[in-house]
Amino acid sequence: MRVASAYARTSGRRSPTPLRLPLGGDGVDAVVAHLDARRTEIATWEKVARDTAFDA
Known part of the structure; x- marks a missing residue:
């Protein structure tokens, strides 16, 4: 019943539901732990990822 509620x-x-x-x-x-790990x-790896950007 809690899920139905x-x-x-x-x-x-x-507002849109997720x-x-x-x-x-x-x-x-569990979701918060997963997001923290990501x-x-x-x-x-941020520096490596950003170094792949094309020059504008």
Whole structure:
């Protein structure tokens, strides 16, 4: 029933709901941990990635 309640609360909003809405504390924690890992990975390789840009 909690999932149905979350769905009902998001369906009537004017702002768009996210494509993927993690449900529950474990779901939110898993997504945040994944995003933190991707941010760290990008920061590690940022210079290499930016050095590939074309000159304007």
